[in-house]
Amino acid sequence: MRPVQYGSGSVNPTHLHTGLAVVGSGMAGMAAAIFAYNRGISFVQVGQASELSFSSGCLDLFSILPGRFPKVFADPFVGIDALTKKMPHHPYSRVTRSLIREAFADFTDFMESAGIYYYGPKQKDQNTWENQHIITPAGTLKPTWQVPATMHAGSLAIARNQRICIVDIKGLKGFGARQMAQTLQPQLPCVTGATIAFPGRETVKDLMCERLAWDLENPKILAQFISLLKPHADRVDVLGLPAILGMYRFEKLHRTLELALKKPVFEIPTLSPSVTGMRMKEAFLKKITDLGAHHFPVAVSDIVPDKDGFRFFVTQGLQTIEIRAENLVLATGRFMGRGLGVREEQVKEMLFDLPVTQPETRAGWLCPDFFDPAGHPVNQAGIETDDWFRPLGSTGSVFHPRLYAAGSILAHQDWKREKSGAGIAIASAFKAVSHIAGNTPVRRSEMR
Amino acid sequence: MWTAGGYKDITVETQVLIIGGGTTGTGIARDLSLRGISCILIDKKDINAGASGANHGLLHSGARYILKDSETAVECRQESLLLKRLAPQCMEDTGGLFVALPEDDNAYIARFPELCRKYGIFCKPVDAAQALHMEPCLAPDVKAVFAVQDAVVDPFRLSLDNAANAQKNGTRILRNIQVEGFISHKGIIQAARVRDTRTGDTFHIGALQVVNATGAWADKVAAMAGAHISMLYSKGTLLITQSRINTRVINRLRPASDADILVPGGTVSIIGTTSMEIDNLDDIRPTMDEVDTIIRQGAVMVPALATTRYIRAYAGVRPLVKNGREKGRTISRNYTLKNHEADGLQNFVTITGGKLTTYRLMAEKTADIVAGRLKNTKPCETAQLPLPPSRKGEWTEPGRSPRTWAARPKDTLICECEMVSESMVDRIVETLLAEGNSPTLEEVGRRSRIGKGPCQGTFCSFRLAAYLYHTGNLDKKQGFFQIKAFVNERWKGLMPLVRDKELARLEMQEAFLCGLFNMEVDP
Numbered sequence: 001m002r003p004v005q006y007g008s009g010s011v012n013p014t015h016l017h018t019g020l021a022v023v024g025s026g027m028a029g030m031a032a033a034i035f036a037y038n039r040g041i042s043f044v045q046v047g048q049a050s051e052l053s054f055s056s057g058c059l060d061l062f063s064i065l066p067g068r069f070p071k072v073f074a075d076p077f078v079g080i081d082a083l084t085k086k087m088p089h090h091p092y093s094r095v096t097r098s099l100i101r102e103a104f105a106d107f108t109d110f111m112e113s114a115g116i117y118y119y120g121p122k123q124k125d126q127n128t129w130e131n132q133h134i135i136t137p138a139g140t141l142k143p144t145w146q147v148p149a150t151m152h153a154g155s156l157a158i159a160r161n162q163r164i165c166i167v168d169i170k171g172l173k174g175f176g177a178r179q180m181a182q183t184l185q186p187q188l189p190c191v192t193g194a195t196i197a198f199p200g201r202e203t204v205k206d207l208m209c210e211r212l213a214w215d216l217e218n219p220k221i222l223a224q225f226i227s228l229l230k231p232h233a234d235r236v237d238v239l240g241l242p243a244i245l246g247m248y249r250f251e252k253l254h255r256t257l258e259l260a261l262k263k264p265v266f267e268i269p270t271l272s273p274s275v276t277g278m279r280m281k282e283a284f285l286k287k288i289t290d291l292g293a294h295h296f297p298v299a300v301s302d303i304v305p306d307k308d309g310f311r312f313f314v315t316q317g318l319q320t321i322e323i324r325a326e327n328l329v330l331a332t333g334r335f336m337g338r339g340l341g342v343r344e345e346q347v348k349e350m351l352f353d354l355p356v357t358q359p360e361t362r363a364g365w366l367c368p369d370f371f372d373p374a375g376h377p378v379n380q381a382g383i384e385t386d387d388w389f390r391p392l393g394s395t396g397s398v399f400h401p402r403l404y405a406a407g408s409i410l411a412h413q414d415w416k417r418e419k420s421g422a423g424i425a426i427a428s429a430f431k432a433v434s435h436i437a438g439n440t441p442v443r444r445s446e447m448r
Numbered sequence: 449m450w451t452a453g454g455y456k457d458i459t460v461e462t463q464v465l466i467i468g469g470g471t472t473g474t475g476i477a478r479d480l481s482l483r484g485i486s487c488i489l490i491d492k493k494d495i496n497a498g499a500s501g502a503n504h505g506l507l508h509s510g511a512r513y514i515l516k517d518s519e520t521a522v523e524c525r526q527e528s529l530l531l532k533r534l535a536p537q538c539m540e541d542t543g544g545l546f547v548a549l550p551e552d553d554n555a556y557i558a559r560f561p562e563l564c565r566k567y568g569i570f571c572k573p574v575d576a577a578q579a580l581h582m583e584p585c586l587a588p589d590v591k592a593v594f595a596v597q598d599a600v601v602d603p604f605r606l607s608l609d610n611a612a613n614a615q616k617n618g619t620r621i622l623r624n625i626q627v628e629g630f631i632s633h634k635g636i637i638q639a640a641r642v643r644d645t646r647t648g649d650t651f652h653i654g655a656l657q658v659v660n661a662t663g664a665w666a667d668k669v670a671a672m673a674g675a676h677i678s679m680l681y682s683k684g685t686l687l688i689t690q691s692r693i694n695t696r697v698i699n700r701l702r703p704a705s706d707a708d709i710l711v712p713g714g715t716v717s718i719i720g721t722t723s724m725e726i727d728n729l730d731d732i733r734p735t736m737d738e739v740d741t742i743i744r745q746g747a748v749m750v751p752a753l754a755t756t757r758y759i760r761a762y763a764g765v766r767p768l769v770k771n772g773r774e775k776g777r778t779i780s781r782n783y784t785l786k787n788h789e790a791d792g793l794q795n796f797v798t799i800t801g802g803k804l805t806t807y808r809l810m811a812e813k814t815a816d817i818v819a820g821r822l823k824n825t826k827p828c829e830t831a832q833l834p835l836p837p838s839r840k841g842e843w844t845e846p847g848r849s850p851r852t853w854a855a856r857p858k859d860t861l862i863c864e865c866e867m868v869s870e871s872m873v874d875r876i877v878e879t880l881l882a883e884g885n886s887p888t889l890e891e892v893g894r895r896s897r898i899g900k901g902p903c904q905g906t907f908c909s910f911r912l913a914a915y916l917y918h919t920g921n922l923d924k925k926q927g928f929f930q931i932k933a934f935v936n937e938r939w940k941g942l943m944p945l946v947r948d949k950e951l952a953r954l955e956m957q958e959a960f961l962c963g964l965f966n967m968e969v970d971p
Binding site for chain 2: 051140206340415
């Protein structure tokens, strides 16, 4: 079973009946859509702008247990055990190791079919895997679970303490090779920095990563680019570049570069907009549209739950479509995604006004130190669910038997500090969609 | 010249050591240097890092003090007229209004013009309808309005221009130098023991005269010299609005209370202040309660303050010197100048308290004592000579960098919110390097608009750090720690304002700094 397909423009639907509405198009929304597709559940996805454009492109699982003395775990599963012991209501306490593995495998398989290959964690021995690390523009190392192929040589080089040369580009702001190399010195003494001018844009003072990514898809520019990199590549083991290696043909570009330079090359995610995040979003959207799924890049505000499921309207151009969905996954995110908002100094869930667990008063939201290792209490605000990630209503029982929530809107997690954003999104979406699949007779979407 | 005597490790000598780089300290340095006296000015942090950089930026006409503090009122009148003429680059001559609301005391309103006249302060009644036309943001039920000659002053520019002029006349300015004690002999201070807060190095500064111009820290520094000053720290919090609400300074016509002055400045307005007694000066920050009070109170006078967005809150400490049993707002805002002879000290003076508006006069009076002790007979010139505009202070003004950049748009922007470019940063760095040590992000931020726009340092702190590394002005992990310090300094001002949209901004900032960069976990 696959999402319904229309002939191009020949059908003019005003009603759309579907098995699942995924509300939100960030990491959790994307994951829910992928899992629904894999399970043959018909679905529509709605959601305005996506925070994916800010993403590093890596998939984090878990690394740090925040607290007065934060604890860093090399093996995320060992970390998750400690986490769920300390935080029994954390979303990870509702999923098992094997579910997480299965969910990641499903997710990355789909992304591979969309053109983004991921490299998994380092395997220490038969049962132990460890987070890998990436270099960030701040000159720090960040632990993560899976990295896209274009970034993998970096995490290998870090693990092997190889000689790395980071090359920055004149006019590309906020990406300083010298800054990164100097800051990394205590951990990685073999990192150096170099600067080149981008071919054809030598005098441009304000370069955008996205623009350069498009430029490099031009073979002539690529050849010049390679010749500028050559002397730097020759004196080290591995070359690090800002993530600008193409928007669509990045895998091929990356290979071409490595062959020409005869050295491994890796990308470093940049400050927003991040090409690695955009690739993920573009690849997903293209694949899902090719498969004929409905993706409405609009915000919805009024969703009416009833005994059959959920009803709401989306407007696309001049057309307004009524959507009836049997199930709904709420993947609207937090404050940036407007899944959460504030009214009268209380944190609110914006679509169904679900109860939100939160600090008692506004005065308890934040820490005086921005970097307080325990994290800001407001970051753990969110919605409560049952074991299948169905939100709880004000009475403490399930709000609606077919309403699910996934991702950062869930309470009792602090993904930014735990480095668990993708993991929570993927695992919760997977469990929710599994439950939907178990309860929903699979059938085609119907148009009326 | 006095010699070091038995102290082998004295590395620097001068005639006058000025402690404190606020408006008063830099004013004293200029005054003394114009008299041909050589000075070293030190600050434990930076120029205007204390209350001089955390106030309204209001050049008082004097009208606010007519009831309680006529001496200050008259000084404000004289000094404000003088400064408008001598330092026009630091001023915006906006004019001001005093407005009374229905609940304000009629007796006080009636006495106001009378008292202004008595002290020679310009004051002209304005008809309420006319006032609402002049300032449409006013509450429609204003019952009495008077026009006064208030103006707006850029305190950063003022101090930086004073510092630059002092340097030109031979003063040395040393940032990040903290006094740890004094070495004295028979009531004469011979040297100050100081520490470079960045490197940890200690050394001695030998001086014939020592000036304590440390504002709220005056009692602590005086104690090191063996003198006692009884002080009260009064914290004042202010809020900056996202856009400019008023054209003139708007004062509430009532005895001084919370949130009764709204000062415009460049592209923003500033509402304040509160007055809260605090016990220690270690962590001065605005609180949520103060912010809520200011908004609630301010909105009575200017209703838009209830709904407008705020960029940032900040707090400074008024150094009030106790003379008896007075408290908080009732203590005189007049300055305190002590020659410490009663304490048995012959070459130490303390100047504290007072107003930004009267800084020049305070500097003059202090310099008179110091110069007299040095047998220097050259008179003070700061009441006649204009304050020359300097390169140091040129980028503090909101709106100036965008105009400059627009004329030369090829220059790479480091801060996109406030349009501060690489070449502007180069010029700031140059003036900082001329003071003998390398620039920090915070120091560049204080001398420009970097970090003061909507992103509050999320992006520009990185770009600035990358640029300073690139130009060789940062080394090793300095940038990492400076970015954290820079972000936390901005956070101080943002945290008490966080309501709704600010949570989204926080989320994005944290997603980058912690989620992606892992900066909270110090490797």
